[in-house]
Amino acid sequence: xxxxxxxxxxxxxxxxxxxxxxxxxxxxxxxxxxxxxxxxxxxxxxxxxxxxxxxxxxxxxxxxxxxxxxxxxxxxxxxxxxxxxxxxxxxxxxxxxxxxxxxxxxxxxxxxxxxxxxxxxxxxxxxxxxxxxxxxxxxxxxxxxxxxxx
Amino acid sequence: xxxxxxxxxxxxxxxxxxxxxxxxxxxxxxxxxxxxxxxxxxxxxxxxxxxxxxxxxxxxxxxxxxxxxxxxxxxxxxxxxxxxxxxxxxxxxxxxxxxxxxxxxxxxxxxxxxxxxxxxxxxxxxxxxxxxxxxxxxxxxxxxxxxxxx
Numbered sequence: 001x002x003x004x005x006x007x008x009x010x011x012x013x014x015x016x017x018x019x020x021x022x023x024x025x026x027x028x029x030x031x032x033x034x035x036x037x038x039x040x041x042x043x044x045x046x047x048x049x050x051x052x053x054x055x056x057x058x059x060x061x062x063x064x065x066x067x068x069x070x071x072x073x074x075x076x077x078x079x080x081x082x083x084x085x086x087x088x089x090x091x092x093x094x095x096x097x098x099x100x101x102x103x104x105x106x107x108x109x110x111x112x113x114x115x116x117x118x119x120x121x122x123x124x125x126x127x128x129x130x131x132x133x134x135x136x137x138x139x140x141x142x143x144x145x146x147x148x149x150x
Numbered sequence: 151x152x153x154x155x156x157x158x159x160x161x162x163x164x165x166x167x168x169x170x171x172x173x174x175x176x177x178x179x180x181x182x183x184x185x186x187x188x189x190x191x192x193x194x195x196x197x198x199x200x201x202x203x204x205x206x207x208x209x210x211x212x213x214x215x216x217x218x219x220x221x222x223x224x225x226x227x228x229x230x231x232x233x234x235x236x237x238x239x240x241x242x243x244x245x246x247x248x249x250x251x252x253x254x255x256x257x258x259x260x261x262x263x264x265x266x267x268x269x270x271x272x273x274x275x276x277x278x279x280x281x282x283x284x285x286x287x288x289x290x291x292x293x294x295x296x297x298x299x300x
Contacts, residue, residue, distance in 0.1 A: 016197035019173065019205055047166035053231050054208035055169055061203050081203050085235040 005030045009066045016065075020058050027066050033102045035067040040095050050091035057086050060098040060126040060139040067100060067124065068145060071107055077114055077145040082121070084141040092128070092136040100126035110145070119146045155180045159216045166215075170208050177216050183252045185217040190245050200241035207236050210248040210276040210289040217250060217274065218295060221257055227264055227295040232271070234291040242278070242286040250276035260295070269296045 006027050014021040023044055029036040039051070039059040046052040061081060068079035102110075106122070113120045121144050128137040156177050164171040173194055179186040189201070189209040196202040211231060218229035252260075256272070263270045271294050278287040 017202050019194050019202050023169065044169050048228075048230070052167050052169050052208075053211050053234070054167075054204055057207045057211075057234075058202075058204035061207075078198075080198070081238060083235065083237045084203070084207075085233065087233045088231060 005070050009069050012069065013062065013066075017062065020062050023055055023058060025059050025062055027062075028097070030066055030070040032071045033067070033104065033107050034099070035063040035070065035101075036097060036099045037062055037066065038095055038097045041093070048091060050093055051096055053086075053088060056088070056092060056096060056128055056137050057084070057139070059096055060084075060086065060100075060128055060137065061141065063098055063100045063126055064124055064141055064143045067102070068143075071102065072111065072114060072145055076116060077120075077147050079143055079145050082142045082144055084139055086137055086139045088137050090130075090134055090136040092130050094131045096128050096130060096136065098126050098128045098139075100124045114145055116147055119144055155220050159219050162219065163212065163216075167212065170212050173205055173208060175209050175212055177212075178247070180216055180220040182221040183217070183254065183257050184249070185213040185220065185251075186247060186249045187213055187216065188245055188247045191243070198241060200243055201246055203236075203238060206238070206242060206246060206278055206287045207234070207289070209246055210234075210236065210250070210278055210287065211291065213248055213250045213276055214274055214291055214293045217252070218293075221252065222261065222264060222295055226266060227270075227297050229293055229295050232292045232294055234289055236287055236289045238287050240280075240284055240286040242280050244281045246278050246280060246286065248276050248278045248289075250274045264295055266297055269294055 009027045024040040044055040159177045174190040194205040
């Protein structure tokens with residue numbers, strides 16, 4: 001079950017955000033309230049020998065759509081990002097893994113607010129770690145789920 | 151003179167941040183205190199028919215390095231981004247142009263602080279506009295120029 005959600009999210013990423021797919025962003029783990037994605041170093045480095053800032057941003061930002069898919073009703077609402085802050089803490093010199101989560105209470109609050117006509121704002125905090133588990137970046141994103149056709 | 155700085159910055163971008171180059175990011179205008187870059191829609195759209203958030207981030211973020219190249223001493227110091235906030239204001243449905251600038255006073259302050267041993271922080275605010283001049287995103291980045299070999 002969990003694997004099929006991951007497969008569906010990766011297939012969707014390839015067709016909906018090809019630029020992220022082409023960086024090598026892949027979802028690793030998805031369940032209600034949790035999303036994890038990885039991006040390889042190859043092709044994404046900069047002149048410091050570290051992954052470029054825009055790639056670190058992307059692997060974290062794409063978590064919002066995947067978490068939505070795994071957690072909320074993707075037949076009635078779609079997600080978008082309104083604002084994001086990213087702090088670069090350490091150079092990322094290998095593959096990077098980004099993880100975000102919502103608590104059960106947060107999920108319940110968003111679900112109950114997401115009536116057919118309602119736009120619902122929510123915040124996601126993500127950590128981006130390297131292969132050794134060192135946190136190389138942190139993000140705070142303001143997302144919104146919005147009903148289709150509005 | 152101005153054209154050759156633009157050419158140098160684009161050549162440098164291709165070799166130092168290939169992932170941004172491959173999105174089609176190109177510097178259009180560079181002089182001390184001003185940097186402008188563009189990114190095409192083609193290949194960078196998402197499922198909403200708008201440019202993907204990570205591309206908008208990238209066209210704005212790369213301004214920091216280009217502005218550094220055109221404004222400060224690139225033989226003694228290199229730039230890096232420490233933190234960035236991006237607000238997505240409108241969907242970008244075509245090519246996007248990002249512009250940032252520093253005042254003469256800001257340039258003088260940073261130059262005088264950039265002694266051989268000094269790391270110098272500075273902030274860049276950028277606007278990202280569409281073909282019609284509508285502001286689709288704003289960024290505020292905390293950059294630092296850092297002496298080589300430190």
